[in-house]
Amino acid sequence: MKKSIVLYLHVHQPYRIRHYTIFDAGKHHNYFDAKYDDRTSNERIIHKVAEKSYLPTNRILKELLDTHPEFRLSLSITGTILEQLEKWHPTALKSFQELVATGRVEIVGETYHHSLAFFYSLAEFEMQVQMHREIIQRLFGQTPTAFRNTELAYNNDLAYWADRAGYKAILAEGWDPVLGWRSPNYVYRPTYTNNIRLLMKNYKLSDDIAFRFGNQGWTEWPLTADKFTHWLNESGDATNFNLFMDYETFGEHQWGDTGIFDFLRHLPSDWLSNSTNSFMTVSEAADAYDPVDKVDVPYTTTWADTERDLSAWLGNPMQHQAITALYDLQTAIVKSGDFTLIEDWRKLQTSDHFYYMCTKWFNDGDIHAYFSPYATPYEAFMNFMNSYHDLKYRIAQKGLLVE
Amino acid sequence: MKVFMLGWELPPHNSGGLGVACYQLCMELAKHNVDIDFIVPYRADYSHIKFMKVRPAHDIHIDEVENLLTAYDSYRYIEKDTKVTYIDIQDQQHMYEQAVGKLVRHAEFDVIHAHDWLTFRAGIRAKQASGKPLILHVHSIERDRAGGNSGNPIVREIEQLSMLMADKVIAVSNHTKKAIVEDYQIPAENIDVVHNSMDIGSMEPLCTTTAYTYLEEMKKHGYRVVVNIGRITIQKGLTNLLYAAKTVVEKQPKTIFLLVGSGDQERELLELAAQLGISRNVIFTGFQRGKNWRDAYAIGDLFVMPSISEPFGLTPLEAAGYGTPSLISKQSGVSEVLQNCLKVDFWDVDEMANQITAVMKNDSLRDELHRNVYQEYVRLSWTDAAKKLVNTYALHSGRVQL
Numbered sequence: 001m002k003k004s005i006v007l008y009l010h011v012h013q014p015y016r017i018r019h020y021t022i023f024d025a026g027k028h029h030n031y032f033d034a035k036y037d038d039r040t041s042n043e044r045i046i047h048k049v050a051e052k053s054y055l056p057t058n059r060i061l062k063e064l065l066d067t068h069p070e071f072r073l074s075l076s077i078t079g080t081i082l083e084q085l086e087k088w089h090p091t092a093l094k095s096f097q098e099l100v101a102t103g104r105v106e107i108v109g110e111t112y113h114h115s116l117a118f119f120y121s122l123a124e125f126e127m128q129v130q131m132h133r134e135i136i137q138r139l140f141g142q143t144p145t146a147f148r149n150t151e152l153a154y155n156n157d158l159a160y161w162a163d164r165a166g167y168k169a170i171l172a173e174g175w176d177p178v179l180g181w182r183s184p185n186y187v188y189r190p191t192y193t194n195n196i197r198l199l200m201k202n203y204k205l206s207d208d209i210a211f212r213f214g215n216q217g218w219t220e221w222p223l224t225a226d227k228f229t230h231w232l233n234e235s236g237d238a239t240n241f242n243l244f245m246d247y248e249t250f251g252e253h254q255w256g257d258t259g260i261f262d263f264l265r266h267l268p269s270d271w272l273s274n275s276t277n278s279f280m281t282v283s284e285a286a287d288a289y290d291p292v293d294k295v296d297v298p299y300t301t302t303w304a305d306t307e308r309d310l311s312a313w314l315g316n317p318m319q320h321q322a323i324t325a326l327y328d329l330q331t332a333i334v335k336s337g338d339f340t341l342i343e344d345w346r347k348l349q350t351s352d353h354f355y356y357m358c359t360k361w362f363n364d365g366d367i368h369a370y371f372s373p374y375a376t377p378y379e380a381f382m383n384f385m386n387s388y389h390d391l392k393y394r395i396a397q398k399g400l401l402v403e
Numbered sequence: 404m405k406v407f408m409l410g411w412e413l414p415p416h417n418s419g420g421l422g423v424a425c426y427q428l429c430m431e432l433a434k435h436n437v438d439i440d441f442i443v444p445y446r447a448d449y450s451h452i453k454f455m456k457v458r459p460a461h462d463i464h465i466d467e468v469e470n471l472l473t474a475y476d477s478y479r480y481i482e483k484d485t486k487v488t489y490i491d492i493q494d495q496q497h498m499y500e501q502a503v504g505k506l507v508r509h510a511e512f513d514v515i516h517a518h519d520w521l522t523f524r525a526g527i528r529a530k531q532a533s534g535k536p537l538i539l540h541v542h543s544i545e546r547d548r549a550g551g552n553s554g555n556p557i558v559r560e561i562e563q564l565s566m567l568m569a570d571k572v573i574a575v576s577n578h579t580k581k582a583i584v585e586d587y588q589i590p591a592e593n594i595d596v597v598h599n600s601m602d603i604g605s606m607e608p609l610c611t612t613t614a615y616t617y618l619e620e621m622k623k624h625g626y627r628v629v630v631n632i633g634r635i636t637i638q639k640g641l642t643n644l645l646y647a648a649k650t651v652v653e654k655q656p657k658t659i660f661l662l663v664g665s666g667d668q669e670r671e672l673l674e675l676a677a678q679l680g681i682s683r684n685v686i687f688t689g690f691q692r693g694k695n696w697r698d699a700y701a702i703g704d705l706f707v708m709p710s711i712s713e714p715f716g717l718t719p720l721e722a723a724g725y726g727t728p729s730l731i732s733k734q735s736g737v738s739e740v741l742q743n744c745l746k747v748d749f750w751d752v753d754e755m756a757n758q759i760t761a762v763m764k765n766d767s768l769r770d771e772l773h774r775n776v777y778q779e780y781v782r783l784s785w786t787d788a789a790k791k792l793v794n795t796y797a798l799h800s801g802r803v804q805l
Contacts, residue, residue: 022686023695026616317677325683359674378670385682393617396624 003232004240004280004288005271006199008074008171009247010148011096012114013049013081014352016040016373017383025390029340031383032347039373043088050085050092053251058095060261064268065102071268072104072279075247076148079112079128079135080350086139093139100140106281107136108171109144115349116150116313118158119300120327128346129165146170146282150351152201152244152303153310156296159190159198167196169286171244173303174200182293185238189291197286198295201244201303205231210245214258222259225266233274240285244303305360313354318381323354325388332400333391341394348387356380404796405438407512407529409503409522413457416447420717421542424575425518427602428792429455431785435793440510442525444499460502460525492521493557500525507532513800514538516792520545520558523565536570536799541579542599543714546586550637551711563587570799573792575599576736579714597792598740599715600785606724607697614698618659622702626657627763630703630727632696632718635666640709640732640749645672647709649679650756655763658684663699665690700725704769705762710735711749719744723780728772730758743775 018034034040064071077096085093099105111117112132117125129147136142146169147162154172162170174184179200188198208228212218220227232241246253254260271277280288304312314320326348333345356372357380374380395401408429412422429439433454446459490498503525515533517526518540530537544562545554553559566572566587572594574580580594613619618628629648633639641662648660662672662685669687676685691699700706706722706729713735720737722729731738732749745758762769 022617022688023614026620316674317680318674318682321677321680321682376670378673381673381677382687385686388683389617389686393620396620401624 001236001239002276002278003238004278004285005232005267006074006240006242006280006282006285007072008076008108008148008242008244008282009249010245011054011075011077011081011247013042013046013078013084014114014350015080015084015347016042016045017348017353017380017387020383020386020390022386022389025386026393029344029390029394031344031387031390042084045373046081046084046088046092049248049252050089052256053248054089054092055095056256056261057247057250057264058092058099060265061099062095062102064265065099065104068268068272070272070278072106072281072284074106074108074146074281074283075099076108076110077136078110078114079132080114080347082135082139097140100142104281106146106283107140107142107144108282109133109136109147109167111150113346113349114150114351115346116153116310116323116351116354117349118149118153118161119310120323121330122161124327124330124349128349146199146286151310151313153300154297154302155300156190156192156298159196159297160192163190163193163196168283169197169199171242171282172198172200172297173301173308174202174242175301175308178295178297178301182295183237185235185241186292187240187285187289188293188295191294191296197289197291199240199242199282199285200295202242203303205241206243206245209243209260209263210249210253213249213260213263214254223263225263225270228263229267229270229274232271233277239289240280242285312358312360313351316357316359318359318377319354319357322357322381322384322388325385326391329388329391329395332395332402336395336398336400338394338398341391344387345391348384348391353380353384357384404436404514404793404800405512406432406440406796407507407510407515407533407535408439408441408455409515409517409525409529410441410443411519411521413441413443413449413452416443416445421519424542424599424715424717427600427605427785428788430602431789432792435789437789437793437796440512442503442506444495444502458506460499460506496521496524500528504528504532514796516540516796518542520562520565523561527565527568530568537568538571538573538795538799539565539569540573540575540597541566541583541714542575544579544582544586546582547579547712547714548638559586563589566593569593571595571795573597573795575715576739578712578734578736578739582712582714595791595795597788598736599717600783600788601717601720602785603724603780603783606721609697609701609725610694613702614695615661615702618661618702621657621659622704624657626659627655627704628659628661628702629759629763630661630663630699630706630722631708632663632699632706632721633708635662635664635669635672637668638711638713639666640711641668641672642675643749643752643755644707644709645675645679645681645685646752647756647759648676648685649681650753651759651763652681652684654756654760656684658759658763660685661688661699661703662686663688663691663696697725700727703727704766705730705759707755707759708732708735708737709747709749709755713737720780720783723773723776726773726777728762728769728776730755730762741776741779743772743779745772 015032017031018040111128147167148171184200184202190198357377359377410425414422439455441457444460449457507529514536515529516538519542545558566589676682700722706727708731710732715736719729730745734749747754
C-alpha cells in the first residue's frame with residue numbers, strides 16, 4: 001500500500017511587548033522595541049532562534065531536497081516572523097527562500113499576524129489572510145492553496161469559510177473526541193463543505209518528535225529515524241502520516257545535543273528505502289487521496305495542551321478582558337486610516353500575547369513559563385493593557401474615541 | 404522638659420508613614436521647648452536634623468531600609484557598603500530592647516515616649532531601669548494591620564502587656580482608642596487621643612506636566628479618574644472598592660480607577676478586576692514615589708480611601724493638598740478631623756458606588772468638595788498635638804508646665 005509522510009512545520013515569532021508602563025502611555029508608542037539585552041528583545045530572540053534553529057535546520061532541509069528528489073515538505077511562516085527576518089536576519093530569510101525555490105516546499109496560508117481574529121472579526125481575519133498571501137507572493141512567489149488557522153484552531157465554520165475561499169486543504173488537530181474510532185492517517189472532508197479536504201495531525205507521532213524526542217525518561221528514548229520509520233511501515237491503517245509541528249522543534253524546543261538534527265537528516269532516506277513510500281506536501285495529499293469520511297467539529301479544537309481548546313489563550317478572565325478590549329477598538333482604529341496605528345493594533349493581536357497571560361499551571365513553571373519572556377502572567381497582562389491604553393490615547397487624539 | 408524618645412525609623416530611612424509622623428511631631432515639640440533624645444535601631448547620618456538629637460541603639464550602618472510590608476516579615480537593610488541584610492522582626496525588636504537597656508543608664512530625661520509596638524518592650528525596659536514615666540504612642544494596633552482579623556498573638560501580647568504597664572497611652576484617633584479598649588481592655592481614662600496632622604510645608608510642589616499623559620488626554624474626552632494610593636493589602640479595603648467600581652463603570656463607563664502601590668493583594672485584585680469585566684477601567688501602577696506619586700493625587704477627580712481599619716490615614720490630607728477631594732471610610736481616624744469629604748462604611752459597597760458615581764458625573768460637586776476641604780488643609784498643623792503632649796509630659800513627670 002502506498003503511504004506518504006506529510007511533514008508540515010510552522011514558523012513563527014511574535015513581536016513581544018517590552019516593559020511598557022502607564023507612564024509610557026501617551027509619551028511614546030514603541031511597544032515592541034526592548035533594549036537588545038532585555039528578555040523581551042525581539043531582535044535578540046530572532047538572532048538566537050536563527051542561529052540555533054533556522055540556519056542549521058534549513059541547511060539540512062536543503063541538503064535533503066538536493067539529495068532526494070522525492071523529499072517534500074510544507075511550511076507555514078507568519079508575516080510577523082518574515083518582517084523580523086527581513087529586518088534583522090536576511091540570511092535566515094534567504095535560507096527559507098532557497099528551500100521554496102526547489103519547487104518542493106509548499107507554503108500554507110494563515111493570518112499575517114498569527115491572530116485569533118477569526119473568532120472576533122471576520123473582516124479583520126480576511127484582511128490578515130490577504131496580507132499574508134501578499135507577503136508570501138512577494139517573498140516566495142507562491143500563492144497558498146492550503147490553510148491553517150493560528151494554533152490550529154479549527155471548527156466547522158472555519159472549514160466552511162476556507163472551502164468558500166477556494167482552498168484545497170485545511171489543517172486541524174487529529175483529536176480523539178472528534179475522530180472517535182477513526183484514524184488521523186487519512187484524508188477527510190469537513191461537514192458542510194463541497195471541495196476542501198481536511199488533514200488532521202497525528203499528534204502521537206508528531207509529539208514523539210516535537211515533545212518526547214529528548215526525554216530520556218521516555219521508554220522509546222532514544223528515537224532514531226530507523227525506529228520511527230519502522231513504526232510507520234508497520235502501521236497498516238494509513239495513507240498519509242500527518243506530522244505537524246513547530247519548526248522550532250529542530251534546534252530550539254529540542255536542542256541540537258538531543259540528536260534531533262541527525263534524526264531529521266536520516267528520516268527521508270530511511271523512509272524512502274521502501275519504494276512504495278513517499279513524501280507529500282499538504283495540497284498534494286489533498287489531491288492524491290479521496291476523503292474516506294466526513295468530520296464534524298461543531299466546537300473549536302486547537303493543538304495545545306491536554307484540553308486541545310483555546311483555554312491556553314482565552315481561559316482566564318485577564319485574557320478574555322485583554323482580547324475583547326483590543327477588538328473593541330477595531331472600528332475606531334480602522335477608521336483612523338493611520339497605517340502605523342493599525343499595524344500596532346494588529347501586532348497586539350498575535351496570540352502569543354494572550355498565551356503569556358495564561359495562569360494554568362503557572363505555579364508549576366511548566367511549558368507555558370518556558371515560552372514566556374515575562375516573570376509572571378500578570379506582568380504580561382499589565383504590559384499589554386498599558387499598550388492598549390496607549391492605542392486608546394492615539395485614537396482619542398484623532399477625535400475618534402467612541403464608548 | 405527632656406524626653407527619651409523611642410522610634411523605629413525616621414525619614415529618609417522610613418518604610419512607611421510612622422517615620423514621617425514621628426519626625427514632624429518632634430519638630431513641633433522642639434518648638435515647645437521639648438528636648439528630645441531620639442533612639443533609632445540603626446546607624447545613619449542625621450546631621451541635618453538640628454531640633455533634636457538622633458542616636459543609634461546599635462551599630463547597623465544603613466543607607467536604606469525596606470519593610471517587607473507586614474509586621475512579621477524581615478526588614479531589609481541596605482548597609483553603607485551596599486551589603487543587604489535581612490533581620491527577622493522579632494530579633495530586631497530584641498536587639499533594640501537590649502541596646503536601649505544599656506543606653507538608658509547614661510541618659511538623663513523626664514519621660515519616656517515610645518512609638519508603636521516594636522519599641523514597646525524597650526520602653527518598659529527603660530521605665531524599669533530609670534523609674535521614669537512611660538508614655539506609649541499607638542499609631543496602629545495589630546488588629547488594623549491584620550485587616551479586621553486578630554493578627555499575630557505574639558504582637559498582641561506585647562501590645563496588651565505594654566499598655567497595661569504604661570503610665571499613659573496616646574492613640575492617634577478615637578477609632579484607635581476604641582480598638583485598644585475593645586482588644587486589650589485598657590481603661591478608657593488611661594488613653595488620650597492626639598490626632599495626627601501634617602506639615603503642609605513639607606509637601607513637594609507639583610510641576611507643570613503630569614506623569615500621567617494618558618489620563619490627562621482621556622480627561623479631555625470626558626473621562627474622570629478615581630485614585631487610591633497605598634499598600635495593596637487587605638487592611639486597605641480595595642476589594643470592596645473594585646466591587647463598587649463595577650457598578651460605577653456600569654453607570655459611568657468613562658471612569659478610570661488608578662491604583663498606586665504594591666502589596667500582597669496585587670495579583671488577586673488584578674484577577675478580580677478581570678473577573679468583574681472592568682480591566683480596561685482599572686490601572687495598576689505598582690509602587691511609585693516622587694513625581695509619579697504626587698501626580699497620581701493631582702490627576703484624580705476623587706481620592707478614595709476605603710480602608711477596613713485605618714488608625715489615622717494621611718493620604719486624604721495629601722490629596723487635598725494636591726487638589727483632589729476624598730471619599731473615606733468611616734473606619735478611619737482621619738474621618739474624625741476632616742469635615743469636607745464624603746464618608747462611607749467600608750463594607751457599604753452600594754453606597755460607595757453611589758457616591759463615587761455622583762462625583763464622576765458632577766464636576767461641580769468635585770470642585771465644591773475640594774474648595775472646602777482645602778480650607779481645612781491649609782489650617783493643618785501639629786501645634787495642637789504638641790500642646791497636648793507637653794501637658795501629658797508635665798502631668799506625669801510632676802514638673803510644672805513652662
